[in-house]
Amino acid sequence: MTGASSGIGEETARLLTAKGWSCVLVARREDRLRVLAEEIGGEVELCDIGDRDAVSALGERILARHPAIHLLVNNAGMPARGTYLTVDPELVERVMDVNYHGGVWCTRALMPGLQEAASAGGAHVVNLVSVAGTVAFAPAGAYAAAKHAQLAYSRSLAAALRGSGISVHSVLPGFVETEGFPQKNVLKSGLLRRFVIYPPRVAEAILDAVEKGKREVTVPWFPYRLIGIAQAVAPGVVARFVGMSDYKRGTSRLGR
Template sequence: MSQPSAVVTGASSGIGAATARHLAAAGFHVFCAARRADRIEALAAEIGGTPVVCDVTDPASVEQLAAAVGDTLHVLVNNAGGAFGSTPVAQADSDDWRRMYEVNVIGLVQVTRALLPALVASGDGVLLNVGSTAGRIAYEGGGGYTAAKHGTQVVTETLRLELWDQPVRVCEIAPGMVKTDEFAMVRFDGDRGKAEAVYAGVPDPLTADDIADAITWMVTRPSHVNVDELVIRPRRQAAQHKVHREPTPE
């Protein structure tokens, strides 16, 4: 039997890079797709995968990804995404909202559309979208991101209905508080103080490896098992607004 293949978008850092490593360890040949060539080339060399420079918001770039993958694909992890800004809706930056919708929804749709024939051709494909608990509940200052991640969830649900008679399972993982190298820094435009405040008093948020481990479990279930959605949080986070934080030393 030939080696199964997987595509991970947003593979240059965080959850994407960790997922690529975990899938490679599970026996997949991984196509590491992201915009930053140096990072995905180093990652692909480390895990024996294939680097593909890809901007999921650019249709021509996505078509190049599909060409690199070829006719058959077993797993697609739509991980590319991001949050930009945290202003109230009344002061929202429309460009930030457009960027979030473009990468979290339109980009996901473009990659899915381009690679779906290869997933079907495998005879047992898995399409996994990386959503968020922000796709389940709104919170102040998160309007643009929660709207985009609600979009991710709804696209996933629609795909599951539309592909019901195809050999493709459709899954979503919805992480809560995950601390990665870049997510909060990007959201707050490089303001380290604001980024660190997100995790203040929480010594053990989820890590990228926690999510990658869960993703790998989801996509390696027996072919008759579909994990529709997996909501995963650190123990200290009961809900978006309910996080047990330790007192900050004075």
């Protein structure tokens, strides 16, 4: 479980543990992971998932202890608020390294364990994408681009692993209130703020996707699935609508 030190990952680790899973909790903040491990059990692994060599070493450490891995949740991710006119160039690169490449490297590093579990009954990879993977949300342009890349990776991995015993699930949350994404504080539109949900709902959707074999889940379904469909059939209309939304002034650095 990557990104287990806060938000969606922390809640998902709690829920999975309650359902009988043993979790390896991965993130960079050791203090937070240790507190969670104390609460729910599980193992702590520190790693910056945007660093490919660090992720390879992480994979080796985990596989040495767990030759079979039944579930990988690629959840770790970071925000990048700001349009392409305002966002720092470093952030454009970093959000791609973490939100897109991070999941790719983790999946590759743990693939031998997933294959081992698949041969003994089945394995799952869950990729925490976002509605920003289907809608080009201009106020966070670089984030949306990384999430579009991540969704394409998740879908193509699902196709490549068809019949292998490893199921790949894409979970696409809308706005969720978390530390890195304090949506209630940063979203300018009162209408968008009304649709903000909380991490336990996403954790339930992740578990449901795994248990029921759902390939792609938008949570909540309304209104986000409709906006995703509108983006596909009428991108110009959606671009006009999205162009009117924004974050509050001075909030691009709020959250981590």
